[in-house]
Amino acid sequence: MPALHPIGVYDSGVGGLSVLRAIRETLPCERLLYVADSAHVPYGEKTQEYVQQRALAIADYLVSRQAKAMVVACNTATAAAIAALRARHPDLVIIGVEPAIKPAAHLTRSGVVGVFATTGTLASPKFATLVQREAPEIRILFRPCPEWVLQVERGAIRGADAAGIVAGPVQELLAQGADALVLGCTHFPFLHEAIQAAAGPAVPLLETGGPVARRLRHQLQERGQLAAAGPGAVALETTGDAAALGRMAALLLDLPAAAAQVPAGWR
Secondary structure, three states: OHHHOOEEEEEOOOOOHHHHHHHHHHOOOOEEEEEEOHHHOOOOOOOHHHHHHHHHHHHHHHHHOOOOEEEEOOHHHHHHHHHHHHHHOOOOEEEOOOOOHHHHHHHOOOOEEEEEEOHHHHOOHHHHHHHHHHOOOOEEEEEEOHHHHHHHHOOOOOHHHHHHHHHHHHHHHHHOOOOEEEEOOOOHHHHHHHHHHHHOOOOOEEOOHHHHHHHHHHHHHHHOOOOOOOOOEEEEEEOOOHHHHHHHHHHHHOOOOOEEEOOHHHO
16 A cells, blocks of 8 residues: 555755654654665765756665655755656655745844855755745845765764854854844754854744655645554665664664665665
C-alpha cells in the first residue's frame, strides 16, 4: 500500500536533519528515509548543473526505494533542481524548501530583512523571483555564510566556536537595520542558539522546517497516502561516511539510529 511506503528526505549533508526533525514531529507515524549526499557536500559553491545532477541521482534512488514522497531539504538543491525533479517524477509528491521571506516581510518593523544562506541559493533566479514576489517593498540584505554549513557538518554548534563564527555576519546585518533574520539554509537552525544570542532575544529568526512538514502532510492527505497508525521509523543513509552521519544524528537530533551507506551504484 502506498501509505506504508517511506518518505524520502534529502540534503547535501546533515542540515536537512532540521527538516527531518519537523517532519517527525508533524507525522510521527511515517517511515522516513534520510539521504545525506555527504560525499559531495557542500553544494553552495558548486554549479547549478552539478547540484541538479546530484539531486536527480538521489531522486532516482529514492524512487527505487518506493518512496511515496520526496522532501528536498536543501535550499541550494531546491533552487537548482526542483523543476527538473518534478518533470522527471511527475507522479511523486516533491516538496522543496525556500527561505522564509514572506513571514519575515510581515514581521519587520524597520522594513529591512536579513537573509543568511549559501552563495548558490542567493545567486539563483528562483530566489530572486521569491524576493520580488513576496517582499517587493522590503529591503533584503543578503549574507552568504558557507562557513556556517561546514561548522554544522563538524558538529560544532555550541560554545565559543559557534558564537565566534556567527557573531560577525549577524552584527553586520543588524548594523544595516535588519530587525528580522531568515535562516535560508537547512543547516543553520542547528546554530539557532548561537545566532539568537548574537542577535538578541527581540530579533525573530525564521526557519522553514515547520511549514514544509505541514505542506507535506496536506499533500499526502489529499492523496490518501498518510500512514494511519504505527510508531514510525527513521532510516539514515549517506553517500559518504555512515558512522559520521550516525554520530551527527545522535548529536543534532538525539536519534540513536545507525546509518548505512547508499549502495555503490547510486553514489
